[in-house]
Amino acid sequence: MAKPTEVRSPSRYLIWLGLQQLPSLAAGVLFGSLWLLAQALMPLLLGWAIDFGVNAQNWSLLLLSAIGMVFLGAVQAIFAVLRHRIAVSNWLQASFRSVQLIGHKISRTGAALPKAISTGELVNTAASDATRIGQIYDLTARLSGAVLSYALVSILIWQISWGLGVTVLLGVPVCCALLLFIIRPLQARQREQREMAGKMTAVGADTVAGLRVLRGIGGEHIFVSRYRERSQQTRFSGNKVARSVANLEGTQLLVTGGFSVLFTWLGAAMALRGEISTGQLISLYGFSVFLVTPVRILSETVSAAIRGYVGARKTIAVLSTPPAYQDAGQTPAPRQPAVLRDTASGAVIQPGRLTAVVSSVPASSAELAERLGRFDDALLEANPVFWGDLDTRTIGIPDLRSRIVLSEADPQLFSGPLRELLDPEARNSDQRILQILEDASSLDILDGLEEGLDHHVTERGRGFSGGQRQRLALCRALLSDAETLLLVEPTSAVDAHTEARIAAKLPAVRAGKTTLLVTASPLLLGAVDEVLFMIDGKISARGSHRELLQLPDYRAVVIRGE
Template identity: 30%
Template sequence: MKKPDTRRPRPGAAILRTALRRNLGAMAAGTVLMGLYQAAETAFPIALGLIVEHTMQDRDPGRLAVSVGALAVIITTVSLSWRFGMRVLQKANTTEAHRWRVRVAACGLQPVARDVDLKSGEILTIATEDADQTADIIEVVPLLVSSLVAVVVAAVALGLADLRLGLLVIVGTVAILSVLAVMSRRIGAGTQEQQARVARAGAKVADLIIGLRPLHGFGGNHAAFGSYRRVSTDAKRQAITVARVNGVYAGTALALNAVLAAAVSLTAGWLAFEGRITIGELVMAVGLAQFIMEPLKLFSEMPKYVMIARASAERMALVLNAPPVTPDGGELPEPGGSLEVDGVRHGTLQGVTFTVAAGEFVAIAAYQPRAAAELAAVLAVNVAPGAYGGAVRVGGRELGDLAVEAVRAHLLVNPYDGEIFAGTLRTNIDPSGSGRPVDAAVEASLLTDVVALHREGLDHVVRDRGANLSGGQRQRLSLARALAADTDMLVLHDPTTAVDAVTEQLIARNVAKLRRGRTTLVITSSPALLDAADRVLVLDGGVITAEDTHRNLLADDDAYCRAVAR
């Protein structure tokens, strides 16, 4: 399978340039077709003027018929060029939006440095709305060029009738765009702030959903909802501010365009009254003055859309440029090697040293939960090797020298709060559909009762975040997924805290049996898992203080007995 493109570019302007560069063909075709559409639209009032001219002067039915036929050709050109031009541009737009969504999602799945303050809800907004708005630049440029074509054709046609009319259109267009360009900058800044506030509100909702059950448990849901209401209110106020600015912008553009159209019409009327242009040219001028409002409106809106696309691209750059936790080394871990932790110092860890030999089942009894979480984070490569002291070696090679994706395929760290996805039991256990040993994993994790409870079995639907499963069922489902991965090295962090003692005992035996001959490390306080391990390491005060079998430690170490006995 082709690896996703996870290269990390560029600021917002460079992202827009990339989008434009790789869609040059579609944009060129779209520009030609939309230019043809605008030229044909502009030709319509010109043709009407010529019809009036021939009807009043020549009284020639043949010429009139030709003119009417020309109108039919113009109308057909308008219809077909718009249809196919927009089809080309919208296809390129949606394709480009898809590319950026995939890029942002790929980067969002990689752990990034802690100084990058982006939450999952914000990344979701960036990967959807901002990606779509950035891709809109592909339509903006051709529409801008085609609108310019319409203005130029109208100016030339009016200039042929009278030079003053053509100059009036050109000067008026430049003046309108100059005024609107200044206003569009404010729209861009306001839109960027609005997008940031909406993203923060989305992140707050994601946090609330994750913590909804505990919030209800201690009555904190009202305070949490109040916090979300405040964040959402900030987003609403900013949206109202942006809407106000957008309204002023749209109103100003419409007013200026109307003023220019009126000026062209009045000037043409005065010239006709003076006898300097014919009645046919007057009809053409009035028709063009009315027509030109539409391309001028489109033309005047383009700076606003460019600013919005730029603001969205800058927000995407926050994700795409976020530095990874660790640079991706080029080496691969040796299969079947040992896991070595050598003097690791991080947070509360004060020099942890131990080795899990190939094929060994080792348990760590961590007296402080924070130390257990920090050790799991280091082993999961969620902490950069340069951010902690000491070294972690997989198969004799340090983590910093290994490719991160290869490490994770070789060394799986299953967190105590493993995420459950919307789908089915089967897709949660084997997300990639790679034919992993699902049945053995289900049996080892004692998820068999959940499968047997439902007629669909493993195809039973699981709601988002496992909302239709109990805490113990979610934990066993997460454990089944880790076991089904069948990696060379497996680290389990508190895999049975939500199950009863009898179930825990059976799971411990099953895990030990299923993982026999495979390197396994369990960070736990469960007596059943500690007893199933070949040996137990005691992590206390940030260091390994004791090492023996579970039963020997129970007999000889009172502190251990108090910590793990239930």
């Protein structure tokens, strides 16, 4: 069994993520180490060629040194390619795994996630933060090689001169420590820029989602101004990050260049005093140039680690959001259709009947449907819902969802072929789909589409009007053929004539199955078997629509709905 995702802290999440791809990370460490170790040995062979080949006029050793350098060059070329390939693989594995975890979390958390984190923030986390997290694992190969090659070069220099060896052992860490003065402000500014980017994306997502409405009331300029303001704030914070990055790059060049000059000067002075040979001086110069690489890799790694840490913090904020419901139930659902009983409101939904619930406060009746469908366990803590004799929280979510289906007041339409939108599990024939479209008074929608059921639906069904989207969502719910169907305001966006046709067909379509309508429409109420009237969250009366019209409170709600 796979270990659960570690979300206790950003560091723990990054370690857990690395453990999931440990073999490829190990391969990256091996390739990166061999790549840089080959580079580190090149100055040593060059010095030997000068001392033992050219100066000593030993052409055999000179040839061997040349062959050795060619071999090291080939090793560098081969393992540079392998290191790059595995580094990109590590980057993509970590990024896509984070995106996958976020996607699974979104699909399984229910209504809790949108309440805790805005849509724009979710988009930014999946699109931007996941990539930044992946960059950490891209750099592991180079970082390991940098550490090992630094240790090897230090040993080689120590053998030439212990004084220069001490200079390297102390000087490189000092150079890295000096860069921390630039890295600390960079971390704070990157966190600020990430926050601004998330807010800007959230405003953009809200504006796009409500663009049709905004244009209808002429208010798009207000949201455009808000987006422009957020965009400018993000740009300014990005400029601060850019300045910090530029300072880091400049400081890195200054520090490493200064160290290289100092190191070379010390070596040249020793050569003039005759303490080291010409070949050793050339080797020392090569080592000083090479040591710039580990320092650069280390600073790049720290910078990427800061960005990845900020991204990991945002990612675990998403992954640690508690779901609206827990799928811990093990009790099988009732084998036969059974009564649904809500203890909070006192509503009793009889199996096989068409029932409606009317409330003076629409949110109360919509919440009843959420409780019956078990979409938020927080609503069931004090007052559970019973399906037959079973508490619905003891039943597994897959079993519950397969038999109790909820269609919300604002259902979502997904992009793709219309046939897949209406029948996601491909359980119905085209003839059956067309029949349900007719029953839901939706064939006129199909008549306007050249490709018919093969028509490609755009994101959120924006190519359809509000009433068309609602009717298509009703068709989708009816095609599920669920044992229990909960419909929240299924006709609120359609005209009276269309609603009347739907009301006339609905009893036959759902004959023998349990259906609950949350509505105040007299046309629908007149077609149901029983109406439950809710006041202050409690069922106060039940009966037929005609019978309940004798109650002033009920009549006032229904007339207002009409």
